[in-house]
Amino acid sequence: MKRITLALNWKLYLNELQSIEFVERLNHSKDQFDNIDLEIYPSATAIRSVKNVLNNSSIKIGLQDFSIFENGAHTGSLSLSSIEVDSCIIGHSERRDFYKENDNLILKKLRISNDKKINTILCVGETLKEKEEGISKEKIKSQLSILKNLDIQIPLTIAYEPIWSIGTGSVPSNEYISDMLSTIKSELKALYSHEKNSAIKLFYGGSVDETNISNLSDISLLDGFLIGSAGSKFEKLINMVNSLV
Ligand code: PGA
Secondary structure, X not given: OOOEEEEEEOOOOOOHHHHHHHHHHHHXXXXXXXXXXXXXXXXXXXXXHHHHHOOOOOOEEEEOOOOOOOOXXXXXXXXXXXXXXXXXXXXXXXXXXXXXXXXXXXXXXXXXXXXXXXXXXXXXXXXXXXXXXOOHHHHHHHHHHHHHHOOOOOOEEEEEOOHHHOOOOOOOOHHHHHHHHHXXXXXXXXXXXXXXXXXXXXXXXXXXXXXXXXXXXXXOOOOEEEXXXXXXXXXXXXXXHHHHO
16 A cells, blocks of 8 residues: 655644654654655744654654745745755745735745755645636636746655635535646656656645544545545544554
């Protein structure tokens, strides 16, 4: 059976102390994570502490987002050079929505993570309105079209996250997700060689929790999950891991 990755996007759920407590609990339950790959995206302010406390080197730590400015006079910004990380998330729908990040900006960020050879999760997904209008696939294709301008050199993951599912408890059927992942696959096929494509992973994200992860893991195209709320609660994480074995 293929190894599933759980990527925990802690958003702004846990402060530094809460992040440390979570990681201490992880350290005590190390054996339970033998069969999955874990990535954690804490608040940037907690990354150093999380790395110091974590005693499991197979867990990757990443940035939830970063600025296109590398250094200099950019008050309040954070760049991929600010702190050493294994990976990063780009184009999360909350960034696209609240911070008005467009595909042009997202491409700039991708260029930076690509140049720095940092594993990257690129998020794509349609709104409820787009789904209802029957243009979900067009939306995904247009979000993926930025990849035409990039010779990808890094381990890339595409996270399919329908916006109407994030934080709502509303999860698409496995058939719907499979169909969207197939669309993503065929878009990638048109862009990259077979070798590059086989290294690109596909995740699903949106209201994943202990009640649905086992069923969702039946989707054959999936390599893992990008998990928000449920991944910030330790008991829920343990329940999700247990329901995967
Ligand atoms: P959720 O968030 O699991 O809380 O729905 C997922 C995400 O935003 O990546």
